[in-house]
Each structure stands twice: as structure tokens, then as C-alpha cells.
Amino acid sequence: MRNASPIDILIELMAKLPGLGPRSARRAVLHLIRKRALLLIPLADAIREVAETARECLNCGNVGTSEICEICDDEKRAIGEICVVEDVADLWAMERANVFKGRYHVLGGTLSALDSVGPEELRIPRLVDRVATENITEVILALNATIDGQTTAHYIADQLHGGVRLTSLAQGVPIGGELDYLDDGTISAALRARKEV
Numbered sequence: 001m002r003n004a005s006p007i008d009i010l011i012e013l014m015a016k017l018p019g020l021g022p023r024s025a026r027r028a029v030l031h032l033i034r035k036r037a038l039l040l041i042p043l044a045d046a047i048r049e050v051a052e053t054a055r056e057c058l059n060c061g062n063v064g065t066s067e068i069c070e071i072c073d074d075e076k077r078a079i080g081e082i083c084v085v086e087d088v089a090d091l092w093a094m095e096r097a098n099v100f101k102g103r104y105h106v107l108g109g110t111l112s113a114l115d116s117v118g119p120e121e122l123r124i125p126r127l128v129d130r131v132a133t134e135n136i137t138e139v140i141l142a143l144n145a146t147i148d149g150q151t152t153a154h155y156i157a158d159q160l161h162g163g164v165r166l167t168s169l170a171q172g173v174p175i176g177g178e179l180d181y182l183d184d185g186t187i188s189a190a191l192r193a194r195k196e197v
Contacts, residue, residue, distance in 0.1 A: 007029060007033070010029050011025045011026050011029045014028055014029055050065075053065040055067065057071075059072045059130075060072050060105050061105065061107070061108060061126075062088060071095075071103060071104060072103060076101075077102060078103070079102075079134065080136055080137040081100075081102030081103065081137070081138045081139075081140065082103050082104065082105050082127070082130065082131070082134075082136055082138075082139050082140070083102060083104050083105070083140040084104075084139060084140065084141050084143065084156065085105070085107070085143070086106075086107055086108075086109060086110055086143055086149065086152075087106060087107075087108065087109065088106055090142065090144075091104050094142065102138075105123065105126070106123065107122045107123050107127070107143075107152065108121070108122050108123055109121065109122055110143065110144070110146070110149050110151070111152045111155055119155065119159075122152075124156060124159060128160065131160055136164055137164060138164065138166075139164055139165070139167070140167050140168070141157075141166065141167070141168040142168070145171050145189070153168060170193055171189040171190070172186060172189050172191075172193050173186065173187075
């Protein structure tokens with residue numbers, strides 16, 4: 001990036017974003033330049049402000065602009081439930097669905113022997129502390145249905161060892177899903193989790 005023009009630098013940085021390659025980044029930058037007053041300047045201001053103010057919530061690990069996020073600070077939220085998620089993107093997905101009205105806990109990843117991620121690198125001790133001090137009655141483990149996600153869920157269950165109801169998200173056939181397109185593991189999980197009609 002040495003001796004590159006500011007436009008080339010912007011394209012190169014944009015290309016590092018998820019979902020954008022060099023071509024998409026060039027198109028996006030060109031569009032921003034063409035809509036300078038409408039998009040580029042407000043975007044630059046918003047990025048600058050987020051860079052200066054964004055921080056992790058001290059309580060749950062969500063991203064916000066204050067030490068305690070809006071969700072943890074919301075008195076209307078159910079106090080007795082904590083939904084444990086892997087990362088902030090998962091929390092945002094749950095919020096988008098608008099069905100969970102409790103509080104969250106972001107682990108910051110999952111246990112992974114291959115990547116040398118142990119319990120110390122995650123917010124598991126903080127979760128155990130929250131369960132003990134916040135009158136939590138249910139912990140919902142909303143972790144991905146991967147080996148690392150399930151390993152993490154079992155580890156958390158061992159750490160909480162009773163005293164609180166532990167649940168996990170249902171697994172199986174997605175709404176609108178067709179059996180012919182599903183993998184064997186999904187069909188197996190759906191069959192085991194079947195319910196009365």
C-alpha cells in the first residue's frame with residue numbers, strides 16, 4: 001500500500017471485509033465516490049465515531065457504545081434467563097428474530113483444541129459468576145451445532161453443575177426445508193427431537 005493513492009488504499013481495505021473481494025470493493029468505492037455527499041461523507045463520519053466509541057459490554061460481551069450495553073441496561077428484559085451465544089453476530093441474529101426477551105452472554109468463541117482455545121480464552125468464568133450472582137433460573141445454550149459448539153456446551157453444563165435449568169436450541173429440519181436437501185445429521189437430530197402433532 002506504499003505510495004498508493006487514497007482511493008487504492010480504500011479499495012484494498014474494503015476488499016478485506018467479509019463478502020467483498022477486490023472487484024466488489026472497487027464497485028463499492030466507485031459508488032461511494034459518486035455519492036460523496038449522500039454516502040461517503042456520512043459513512044466516514046460514522047466509521048470515525050464507531051472507532052472512537054465502540055466497546056464490549058462489561059457484563060455480557062455485546063458490542064455497544066457504553067460500558068453496559070442497551071440489552072443489559074433494559075429493565076424490561078427477563079432477569080432470570082441468559083442466552084449463551086458464541087459471538088456478537090449470533091446475539092444480533094437472536095435479536096433480529098425478536099423472540100427472546102431475556103439477557104445474553106457472549107462467549108467470544110468456542111473451545112477448540114486445534115486452535116488452542118481453552119476455557120481461559122472465553123468468557124466462561126464470567127458466565128458462571130453471573131449465574132451465581134444474578135438469580136438466573138435458566139441458561140439457554142444457543143451454540144452452533146458443531147463439534148466445538150457441542151464440546152463448549154458440555155463444558156459449560158459441567159461448570160454450572162446443577163442449580164439452574166440448562167436448555168439448548170432445538171435442532172432439525174428448518175422451516176421451509178425439504179428432506180431431500182438435508183444432511184444425515186440434521187435428519188437424525190430432527191427425528192430424535194420429534195414431538196406430538
